[in-house]
Amino acid sequence: MKQKIQEIFAEKFGGEGTLYASAGRINLIGEHTDYNGGFVFPGAIDKVIMADIRPNGTEKVRVYSIDINDYAEFGLNEEDAPEAGWARYIFGVCREIQKRGGEVKGFDAVFAGNVPLGAGLSSSAALESCFAFALNDLFNEGKIDKFELARIGQSTEHNYCGVKCGIMDQFASVFGRKGNLMRLDCRSMEYEYFPFNPEGYKLVLVDSRVKHELKDSPYNKRRESCERVAAKLGVETLRDADEAALESIKDEISAEDYSRAKFVIGEKERVLAVCDALNRGDYETVGQKMYETHHGLSADYEVSCVELDFLNDVAKEMGVTGSRIMGGGFGGCTINLVKEELYTPFVTEVVKRFNEKYGHEPQIYDVVISDGARKWEE
Ligand code: GLA
Numbered sequence: 522m523k524q525k526i527q528e529i530f531a532e533k534f535g536g537e538g539t540l541y542a543s544a545g546r547i548n549l550i551g552e553h554t555d556y557n558g559g560f561v562f563p564g565a566i567d568k569v570i571m572a573d574i575r576p577n578g579t580e581k582v583r584v585y586s587i588d589i590n591d592y593a594e595f596g597l598n599e600e601d602a603p604e605a606g607w608a609r610y611i612f613g614v615c616r617e618i619q620k621r622g623g624e625v626k627g628f629d630a631v632f633a634g635n636v637p638l639g640a641g642l643s644s645s646a647a648l649e650s651c652f653a654f655a656l657n658d659l660f661n662e663g664k665i666d667k668f669e670l671a672r673i674g675q676s677t678e679h680n681y682c683g684v685k686c687g688i689m690d691q692f693a694s695v696f697g698r699k700g701n702l703m704r705l706d707c708r709s710m711e712y713e714y715f716p717f718n719p720e721g722y723k724l725v726l727v728d729s730r731v732k733h734e735l736k737d738s739p740y741n742k743r744r745e746s747c748e749r750v751a752a753k754l755g756v757e758t759l760r761d762a763d764e765a766a767l768e769s770i771k772d773e774i775s776a777e778d779y780s781r782a783k784f785v786i787g788e789k790e791r792v793l794a795v796c797d798a799l800n801r802g803d804y805e806t807v808g809q810k811m812y813e814t815h816h817g818l819s820a821d822y823e824v825s826c827v828e829l830d831f832l833n834d835v836a837k838e839m840g841v842t843g844s845r846i847m848g849g850g851f852g853g854c855t856i857n858l859v860k861e862e863l864y865t866p867f868v869t870e871v872v873k874r875f876n877e878k879y880g881h882e883p884q885i886y887d888v889v890i891s892d893g894a895r896k897w898e899e
Contacts, residue, residue, distance in 0.1 A: 522571055523897065525587065526631050530573040533585055534629040538575030539659070540897035543650035544568065545636035546643045546693035547726070547856060547888055548847055549702055549717075549807075550814055551792040553822060555687025557747050557785050558708035558760030560792040563689055564717065565697020567889040570647040571897060572632035574655050579627035584611055587633035597625060602681070610645060613677030614652045620676075621669065624660040637884070639732035641846075641853025645682070646690035649674030654695065654894035668710065670894070671695045685741045686849075697893030704796055708760050715799060717890055722804055722842065723864050724888040725857045727871055729828040730881060732852040740849055743822065746781040750774055759785045784821040788814060808843025808858050815845035815855075824850025828879060835871050839863065856888075 527537055544565035551561035577583065585592045586607055593608035595601045597619065603612055615625045632651070636644040653670040657663055665673075674691035678684045692705055692712075701714040747759050753770050754762050759782055767782050774782075791810045798806035815833050819825035829846050832855045836844035843858035859867055868885050876882045 522633055522635060523899075526571060526573045526633055529585065529587060530575075530629075530631040533631060534575070534577075534583070536575070538573040538629065538631075539655070540571060540573050541651050541655035541658070541895070542569040542571040542897045543647045543654060543694045543894035544697050544891055545647050546690055546697065547724070547890075548689065548693070549724075549856070550795045550810060550845075551689075551788060552814060552818060552846070552848070552850075553743060553747075553824070554785060554788050554792065555689040555705075555707045556685070556744050556758075557687075557751075557789075558758030559785065559789040561687075561689040561692075561705050561707060562702055562715075562792055562795065563693035563705070564702040564890040565693050565893040566642065567891040568634075568636040568642065568647075568886075570632060570634035570636060570644065570651045572630050572651050572655060574628055574630040574652075574659065576659060577627045577629045581627045582611065582615065582630070583627075584608065584630040584632070587631065597627070606682070607648075609681045610648050610677060611652050613681030614649050614656065614673055616681070617673040617676045618653070618656055618661070618665070621665070621673070623657070623665055625656055626660060628656075628659070637728060637886075639853060640726075640728045640730075640884075641848030641850075642726075643690040643694060643848070645678070646674055646694045649677050650691055650694035650894045658896065667695050683738065683741075685744050693893065695894045697891060699892050700890055702890065704792070708758065715796075717799075719804055719858070721861055723859050723861055725859050725864065725868065726847070726854045726886040726888060727832050727857060727875075728854045728884040728886065729832060729852060729875070729879075730884055731826065731828045731879075733826055739824070739851065743781060743824065746778045747785055750778050750782040760789065762786055780821040780823075784817040787817055804842055804858060808841075811843030811845040811856070811858060812837065818846050818850060822850075826850075826852060828852070828875075829855060831878060832871065832875065832883065835874055836867070839867050839870060841867055854886075
């Protein structure tokens with residue numbers, strides 16, 4: 522990938538720039554909790570977006586996406602927003618840096634990636650974090666701190682891409698560290714690295730390769746439900762709510778809002794239970810909580826789909842320790858905690874049965890927990 526990016530950079534712009542990369546992410550548990558002030562448990566992975574970038578001495582950005590085979594050119598004022606969806610991520614990052622008083626000048630860039638698109642592995646956060654990190658290094662002497670880099674990516678989603686996401690993906694992409702998951706408290710923003718090396722187990726992603734269209738922004742709708750319930754309870758976020766409080770207003774909210782909040786409140790407890798279980802090396806409990814999360818995401822939060830439920834059922838039938846939808850939902854991957862001896866039989870069976878049912882094979886990715894945003898020096 523590096524060589525190809527550099528060759529194309531030389532071809533399009535002449536000479537070479539500086540290489541930067543940032544990673545996609547997994548999340549062990551804690552889904553749809555970030556925008557509710559709860560806990561998440563992500564890690565960066567060895568799949569990245571990589572960009573070769575060089576200031577060009579003008580006020581224009583010229584950027585080429587190898588994977589989409591598209592070129593965009595735009596200025597740095599609000600009215601210069603490009604049409605192409607992919608270019609809006611980069612434009613958004615530039616604008617969000619400027620809004621915070623940071624410097625961005627014109628630059629040339631070529632980028633590519635191996636984070637699968639639409640798989641729930643946060644390719645968009647990887648793209649945002651890669652450019653946020655790079656523009657901080659190239660134009661701001663690295664003065665913007667890492668939390669702000671993550672927020673720049675998140676605000677890009679909010680203000681230029683229409684997704685009212687939480688902070689998890691950008692946080693994981695910027696803060697990721699090889700071999701470590703991170704537990705982040707999305708209310709206080711305190712975080713802790715957890716070395717993750719579950720002896721005798723593997724983490725495997727099964728990508729359904731389906732992406733259900735997010736018409737009417739169901740993600741944003743979920744968030745609105747949660748905010749309505751929090752407002753009704755008089756708390757800032759559902760982090761400050763418990764089951765008893767929710768029951769006490771059950772008759773005053775819609776059945777749908779009730780189910781959404783019920784999931785979020787349960788999920789908060791599950792993340793903490795998983796942390797305790799990890800500290801004890803109790804992977805059976807970790808796995809059981811993953812199944813509970815899947816059930817909640819499917820039945821109460823309603824962000825699953827038949828393909829993901831099928832993957833989860835096959836995992837359960839085969840005695841896989843834990844399995845659940847990962848990320849926002851509506852397609853993409855399940856994350857599975859599998860005993861080493863079950864790995865090959867599980868992968869073989871799940872690929873075969875999914876193919877028989879849905880007419881295409883799911884993609885299998887082994888998870889390697891890796892570093893986040895960085896200058897690429899390999
Ligand atoms: C998407 C969002 C995140 C988070 C997850 C669900 O990945 O970008 O902020 O809300 O969904 O946990």
